[in-house]
Amino acid sequence: MYKLLRxxxxxxxATIVQRLSDNAFIPFDPANTDYQEYLKWLAEGNEPxxxxx
Amino acid sequence: xxxxATNAITDASxxxxxxxxxxxxxxxxxxxxxxxxxGNFEIWxxxxxxxxxxxxxxxxxxxxxxxGYQDAAHERVAISSPVAGMTSRYALRSSTxxxxxxxxxxxxxxxxxxxSVNCYDLAGQYVTFSFWIRFSSAxxxxxxxxxxxxxxxxxxxxxxxxxGVFGDLGDGTICSTSFANGSLPTTxxxxxxTALVPAGTKNLSVRFQSDNLGxxxxxGSEWFEIAEVQIEAGSVATPFENVDYGEMLRRCQRYYYRxxxxxxxxxxxxxxxxxxxxxxxxxxxxxxxxxxxxxxxxSLGDVLKEGVGWYVPTSASVMxxxxxxxxxxxxxxxxxxxxxxxxxxxxxxxxxTLTASAEL
Numbered sequence: 001m002y003k004l005l006r007x008x009x010x011x012x013x014a015t016i017v018q019r020l021s022d023n024a025f026i027p028f029d030p031a032n033t034d035y036q037e038y039l040k041w042l043a044e045g046n047e048p049x050x051x052x053x
Numbered sequence: 054x055x056x057x058a059t060n061a062i063t064d065a066s067x068x069x070x071x072x073x074x075x076x077x078x079x080x081x082x083x084x085x086x087x088x089x090x091x092g093n094f095e096i097w098x099x100x101x102x103x104x105x106x107x108x109x110x111x112x113x114x115x116x117x118x119x120x121g122y123q124d125a126a127h128e129r130v131a132i133s134s135p136v137a138g139m140t141s142r143y144a145l146r147s148s149t150x151x152x153x154x155x156x157x158x159x160x161x162x163x164x165x166x167x168x169s170v171n172c173y174d175l176a177g178q179y180v181t182f183s184f185w186i187r188f189s190s191a192x193x194x195x196x197x198x199x200x201x202x203x204x205x206x207x208x209x210x211x212x213x214x215x216x217g218v219f220g221d222l223g224d225g226t227i228c229s230t231s232f233a234n235g236s237l238p239t240t241x242x243x244x245x246x247t248a249l250v251p252a253g254t255k256n257l258s259v260r261f262q263s264d265n266l267g268x269x270x271x272x273g274s275e276w277f278e279i280a281e282v283q284i285e286a287g288s289v290a291t292p293f294e295n296v297d298y299g300e301m302l303r304r305c306q307r308y309y310y311r312x313x314x315x316x317x318x319x320x321x322x323x324x325x326x327x328x329x330x331x332x333x334x335x336x337x338x339x340x341x342x343x344x345x346x347x348x349x350x351x352s353l354g355d356v357l358k359e360g361v362g363w364y365v366p367t368s369a370s371v372m373x374x375x376x377x378x379x380x381x382x383x384x385x386x387x388x389x390x391x392x393x394x395x396x397x398x399x400x401x402x403x404x405x406t407l408t409a410s411a412e413l
Binding site: 015034 | 215216217343344345346347348349350368369370371372373374381410411412413
């Protein structure tokens with residue numbers, strides 16, 4: 001399971017997602033293999049938890 | 054004054070090599086031959102004692118991981134009973150575990166995927182794969198199912214570039230070596246094999262593994278050890294290339310970097326308070342990493358406001374990461390900080406560990 005992180009710049013989309021199993025912070029970088037795994041997880045129909053307000 | 058004329062130096066047989074100040078460059082001692090990083094298992098930033106992996110994707114010795122999804126254990130061992138030709142001091146041991154995870158067993162397994170920028174030039178060329186290996190016994194037995202034979206191989210990718218090793222085990226195999234269970238060598242044995250890398254190859258990976266799954270009644274009762282793993286261009290297995298420790302650590306930190314602040318009164322990274330409950334810090338990496346890394350903070354340490362005191366963070370948060378730095382926040386339940394004030398993140402009563410991973 002993943003959770004989007006709030007972007008400190010108001011109105012901007014999240015650029016980091018947190019993997020809740022180990023609290024890892026994964027950047028939205030196509031070369032990052034954890035991000036590749038996240039994209040695969042999304043493609044399977046899953047949705048991350050929303051960022052905190 | 055000495056003058057050296059063009060083409061005036063030849064070796065004793067009239068060839069093109071020569072000795073310069075006592076050093077004779079040969080194919081066996083040229084630097085930069087080995088495409089495997091940390092092939093002598095000197096670098097273990099994550100720790101070198103035995104660790105059991107319950108999921109795929111775990112790294113042990115730097116750049117070495119499991120590519121399968123079953124349980125297994127890795128550890129560093131000192132090379133015992135070395136034979137002539139071995140020059141390194143450590144090996145990686147992959148051993149059995151007692152638990153059965155996916156597919157009903159554990160699998161002894163070690164692999165390394167080579168980043169495309171470090172191997173694409175080998176496409177269309179012959180490469181030679183060499184390593185030393187030994188087993189705990191000639192027959193690896195198990196309490197449930199059977200591990201079967203052992204194999205090592207080079208795999209390649211032409212359809213993808215730098216995808217994670219776990220979801221991308223290769224488009225094909227270009228060479229493999231097998232040992233039959235029952236005839237596994239228990240003394241150090243050198244293996245080498247030459248193969249042609251297909252045109253268009255983007256990545257190479259090496260794997261060592263048992264063919265099948267099994268479990269043992271006692272963890273670690275069966276194992277294999279590998280040492281001095283090398284892949285080089287050409288059809289000759291040259292002696293293992295020993296690289297300066299600092300240089301090898303630098304290469305490893307392109308893929309994984311960590312800081313550990315242990316002990317009292319240590320100031321590791323500096324930050325500016327975003328609020329009374331968050332100190333945002335700048336963590337710069339020693340080496341430009343392969344990609345923007347995944348960041349973790351497995352041990353939170355302490356935060357210092359100079360002249361006031363230490364505070365214990367409750368969690369961490371990451372605002373951004375790039376290949377050269379991360380902006381990471383220490384989250385506090387309360388503190389004496391006001392927005393814009395400077396502070397330190399380090400260790401006093403606790404210890405701080407931050408990790409950055411840009412592995413394949």
